[in-house]
Amino acid sequence: MNRFLIPFGLFVVVVGFLAVGLTLNPRELPSPLVGKPAPDFSLPQLHEPAKVISSNDLKGKVWLLNFWASWCGGCKEEHPVLIHLAQSGAVPIYGMDYKDQRQEALTWLREWGNPYPVVAVDESGRIGINYGVYGVPETYVIDKAGVIRYKQIGPLREDILQGKILPLVRELQNQ
Amino acid sequence: MSWLLVIILLVPSLVAAEEARPLADNPQVEARLKNLAVELRCLVCQNQTLADSHAPLAEDLRREVREMISKDMSDKEIIDFLVQRYGDFVLYRPPWKASTTLLWLGPFLLLIAGATGLVFALRRRQKKLADVTLSDEEHNRVAQLLSEGTNRP
Numbered sequence: 001m002n003r004f005l006i007p008f009g010l011f012v013v014v015v016g017f018l019a020v021g022l023t024l025n026p027r028e029l030p031s032p033l034v035g036k037p038a039p040d041f042s043l044p045q046l047h048e049p050a051k052v053i054s055s056n057d058l059k060g061k062v063w064l065l066n067f068w069a070s071w072c073g074g075c076k077e078e079h080p081v082l083i084h085l086a087q088s089g090a091v092p093i094y095g096m097d098y099k100d101q102r103q104e105a106l107t108w109l110r111e112w113g114n115p116y117p118v119v120a121v122d123e124s125g126r127i128g129i130n131y132g133v134y135g136v137p138e139t140y141v142i143d144k145a146g147v148i149r150y151k152q153i154g155p156l157r158e159d160i161l162q163g164k165i166l167p168l169v170r171e172l173q174n175q
Numbered sequence: 176m177s178w179l180l181v182i183i184l185l186v187p188s189l190v191a192a193e194e195a196r197p198l199a200d201n202p203q204v205e206a207r208l209k210n211l212a213v214e215l216r217c218l219v220c221q222n223q224t225l226a227d228s229h230a231p232l233a234e235d236l237r238r239e240v241r242e243m244i245s246k247d248m249s250d251k252e253i254i255d256f257l258v259q260r261y262g263d264f265v266l267y268r269p270p271w272k273a274s275t276t277l278l279w280l281g282p283f284l285l286l287i288a289g290a291t292g293l294v295f296a297l298r299r300r301q302k303k304l305a306d307v308t309l310s311d312e313e314h315n316r317v318a319q320l321l322s323e324g325t326n327r328p
Contacts, residue, residue, distance in 0.1 A: 026221060029218070029223075029261070029262060029264050030262060030276075031261040031262065032258070032259060032260070032261070033259075033260065075265075080279045099231065124235075125231075125232070126239075127233075127261060128235075129235060129236065129239060130260065131260070132260040132261050134218035134219060134232055134261065135218075135219060
């Protein structure tokens with residue numbers, strides 16, 4: 001009996017490691033930018049290309065920055081959640097149209113609704129790189145001082161919104 | 176007339192013989208990019224290097240790295256730029272720090288554990304073999320058995 005105890009113990013440990021490994025999502029990488037100042041940007045607006053939207057304009061309030069594109073499937077999936085959030089008025093969501101065609105982006109918003117007060121255009125994907133974006137959609141919660149407080153990788157869901165993002169937003173708004 | 180035909184036929188082949196153009200204008204930049212890109216992970220296709228991947232993000236990142244090389248930034252500055260944005264995950268060789276201790280030491284710990292186990296197992300076996308002592312009677316029987324073997328026709 002005793003001679004089986006050690007191999008059995010090792011087996012249990014290995015199974016434990018593998019079981020934890022199976023629950024991890026390799027696509028969700030912790031962002032080193034959480035807790036750091038949000039990278040500055042100054043970009044043309046989607047609806048009025050002559051106008052510029054700058055991250056400095058948004059200092060002093062809590063806001064969400066949502067990277068999306070008309071070519072992105074996950075963006076379609078999270079879109080109703082964004083629309084719902086925009087209607088509630090809890091927090092403004094600024095859009096970042098990532099590596100997209102202007103006309104297609106405009107059509108997409110006309111068709112599915114526009115949750116954003118302003119959409120910035122990141123045509124080259126440079127701002128995306130500064131924010132560490134590696135797959136749209138990605139959403140950042142940015143506080144009054146312009147510091148990134150949370151990063152959502154992949155589509156937003158109602159449960160993430162209620163469980164994580166809205167409590168965080170309320171806390172940051174009261175600071 | 177036939178000469179003219181030969182000339183006409185040769186002209187397009189001369190045009191086609193132009194040498195393939197390098198992808199970037201500066202071969203030194205390309206060489207450094209290649210060296211760096213094999214050390215960096217593509218974040219979209221996570222098991223490919225930045226050099227291998229055809230993902231649009233990998234193309235963008237190669238463009239960024241190419242520009243940084245042109246600006247004469249050191250390899251360390253370029254790698255810091257990417258780690259600041261994407262974390263240690265972009266590195267195929269993770270740095271030594273508290274969270275990666277197990278990763279770096281794990282194989283050696285397993286090796287030591289295996290070697291220790293082996294030494295103990297061998298010692299135990301040797302002891303078992305050495306511990307067998309024969310009485311006089313058994314000795315005689317062994318000698319008898321062995322001699323039977325040699326006396327067999």
